[in-house]
Amino acid sequence: MERSRMIKVKKRDGGIEDFDVAKLGGVLGRGFRQLGGDIFEARELARAIEIFLVRSKRFRISSAALFEMGLKALRHVKMNDAAELLELHRTLRTIRRRLLRVRHEDEKLTAWDKGWLVELAARMWHVSHTTARILAGEVENEILSHDQPEIHREEILDLLNRRVAELGLADAVPVDYEVLGTRD
Numbered sequence: 001m002e003r004s005r006m007i008k009v010k011k012r013d014g015g016i017e018d019f020d021v022a023k024l025g026g027v028l029g030r031g032f033r034q035l036g037g038d039i040f041e042a043r044e045l046a047r048a049i050e051i052f053l054v055r056s057k058r059f060r061i062s063s064a065a066l067f068e069m070g071l072k073a074l075r076h077v078k079m080n081d082a083a084e085l086l087e088l089h090r091t092l093r094t095i096r097r098r099l100l101r102v103r104h105e106d107e108k109l110t111a112w113d114k115g116w117l118v119e120l121a122a123r124m125w126h127v128s129h130t131t132a133r134i135l136a137g138e139v140e141n142e143i144l145s146h147d148q149p150e151i152h153r154e155e156i157l158d159l160l161n162r163r164v165a166e167l168g169l170a171d172a173v174p175v176d177y178e179v180l181g182t183r184d
Contacts, residue, residue, distance in 0.1 A: 007053050010062045013115035017130060019061075021050045028070050030089060031082030045073045093144060100143065101150040109150065114140050117156065125164055138163055 007019035
């Protein structure tokens, strides 16, 4: 859909990115997969949301509102269990994010902030903001999956460097942490 490229999504951290029907389909698909459903149906629901946004001329939407639209679409097609699973997943992620702390070299603890990691990835590896968001999201997923209350900053940087190397975005060269400075 040509006009869907005009749809902008405001992320939780204030960043703006283009609407991505595949990304929304993937989010909706989490609920489908856990219930043994067909991922194709999740993609079709995402396309229906895209069509609705274009036809109603809603070219700017928050990620939270988009998520709620997805839940409503799931419920509309009688996928209530999938909607509940997605809501639970989102709630648990939010709680884990709020509880996670980053330990710095000076032993100072700060709250987890994915936005910081996005900016760091963009600066450190000279990648686009969108690519940096993807990298930070994958690192965040890995960190949150361990369900630990804190992580050392160096571990975060190691995870980021490893992910960049795995994706072939740069040579697997260790980063000089001193050059990057610390987050205040």
